[in-house]
Amino acid sequence: MKRSPTMKDVAHAAGVSVMTVSRAFKQDASVGEKTRQMIREKADELGYVFDATAANLRSQRSDFVAVTIPSLNNANFAATVVALTGKLSQEGYQVLLGHTNYDMMREEELIGQFLRRRPEAIIVTGGRHTERARQMLKNAGVPVIETWDIPPNPIGHVVGFSNADTMQLLVDHLVGLGRKRIAFMGGDSESDTRGQDRRDGFLTAMAGHGLRADRLVGSGAPQKPMQKGATAMGDLLARFSDTDAVICVSDLVGFGALSECQRRGIAVPDQIAMAGFGAYDIAEVCVPRLTTIDPKPTEIGETAAGLVLQLLSNSNAVSDKIIAPALIPAQSTSA
Amino acid sequence: MKRSPTMKDVAHAAGVSVMTVSRAFKQDASVGEKTRQMIREKADELGYVFDATAANLRSQRSDFVAVTIPSLNNANFAATVVALTGKLSQEGYQVLLGHTNYDMMREEELIGQFLRRRPEAIIVTGGRHTERARQMLKNAGVPVIETWDIPPNPIGHVVGFSNADTMQLLVDHLVGLGRKRIAFMGGDSESDTRGQDRRDGFLTAMAGHGLRADRLVGSGAPQKPMQKGATAMGDLLARFSDTDAVICVSDLVGFGALSECQRRGIAVPDQIAMAGFGAYDIAEVCVPRLTTIDPKPTEIGETAAGLVLQLLSNSNAVSDKIIAPALIPAQSTSA
């Protein structure tokens, strides 16, 4: 397996200088159109592949944007990444994607690795990080964007929404339908910080209505949420059998709970109303359809990408962006 | 924002040569332990971050492994990537992940971009690619692994299973339960090549049992499979009302179909048996639980990673790996 050809080889074959080859591969460079065509042809003949590493080193631009999400297999984070990737790749950036598995230590490690690649911006999910991770991000010398959250103490820029405040929508909705003995399922896992925030928001919203909010059941770590939801529903019924509504930390947990109700012959919404969070596909398909909150993941991604592009072109004053999640009422709460 | 410190700065601060600093940041280099400690400390003080780009250029090793999958938001591809990432990152490799959105043109583009980063190996999903993509992979000069499939004409190595052959398991299962008027849902979208293979396998397996296999309904492109499954179930009932079993191209389509049955009061499995593919969480949680096929996504990822590591250390003769998917029977097919 022989060494792959470089610009030098192409230049030699084309009878021009290396610099002209370099220009032939750039968008806006001043090269004669005929020369460019000719060089491109020669390059193809030789099987030349541009070496981004060398270009990055010399130009001190990596064209990388680092992105960390808790989990790949999550429709919402995935949608954010798809939006981010779409918009950033159009502008010539390449997304360096990593998943933390909801583990702040793993996030720290990942950020450390990413930084060695000299990304031009870093987009992380959530506003809670290890102290070392915070320091690394602060000292990175590139734009940092925290998403999916409104951190109390942001590192750089923020594109997100308040998970806590959003719970008000669901509680209001259920109270408006006459439900009072409302339970919350999930938000007990330390690794799911957004889940914790939602639980906190539930408590606040309930207090605002003068309702007791002691019907709390855990669903554990965010892995296998459907299975956890089914189990948690059993716990809930055992502990608070007169519950008339359940707000779940996510639609996936909600679907698990819904299925458990179906198995036990509990009527939803007649006996118990059920709501989720996240506007996952399943909420739209299951029987009955699940009331949920749309956190607008695509909007988060597009907005974050737009912010990055602004920050990288003209670093003018650009403000953070607050996303407004929307309630999607469905059969599972309306009797 | 000042220029970030380099090894030179660290070397100066520590009173040693640049080379010693370089060695202090490598695992196995011969540096005095005291010197290494001292250098590391100085580096931390200065906020030095190792520049992988420069190191890659000089050493002609990128530590990148490129991976393309059709979709981020898919539990199975995600599981493969998680397994890959876990195993490869332990050995110091960084996964460069890209999603094609089930689009071969997008895959070609992505491969082109990845190649510019000089990855040390490339892992792609599936065995169908554009001609240009095939050429790029062949000429890349690094190991290429195709996964999730058994391509008739492999580019390099293969870690996968036959989507077609696997359908035999499901057809045998249903026929064994006395079902004969079996329909197949999905596999009509050109972009879902594995779905097409499964449909082909269904036809073959049915023919093997001497059964007619003309009950085919499309579910369209792989996006929003649950919704598509619900719609497709309506089509199926309209066109072949006496169907007694449905094999769906995936559990997600299957769940959509199941939900539609529930809406219409059709008993599953009593009236119609239902089976999916993929062993998604939902198959285990829905009511009734869905009979499915476990394609062992984690095993695919681990095996592919192991193969890459072998190929990159000693490029001895290493053989391809065939994965054996397993039938998981459940309530949705057993009356």
Add this chain to the structure above:
DNA sequence: CCCTTTGATGTTAGCGTTTACATCCTTGCC
């Protein structure tokens, strides 16, 4: 006690590209 061995450190050059500047040849205008 000298010479070899070994481990720790230094020196030089170069990985493949682009920045910065210089050069040359057109083209257009008075």
Add this chain to the structure above:
DNA sequence: GGCAAGGATGTAAACGCTAACATCAAAGGG
């Protein structure tokens, strides 16, 4: 027709690191 302006191309150096080799001191053996 001469001269400025601009477009096309070339030259030299540098980006930050490591391979390869050289050097030096300390340790060990006869």
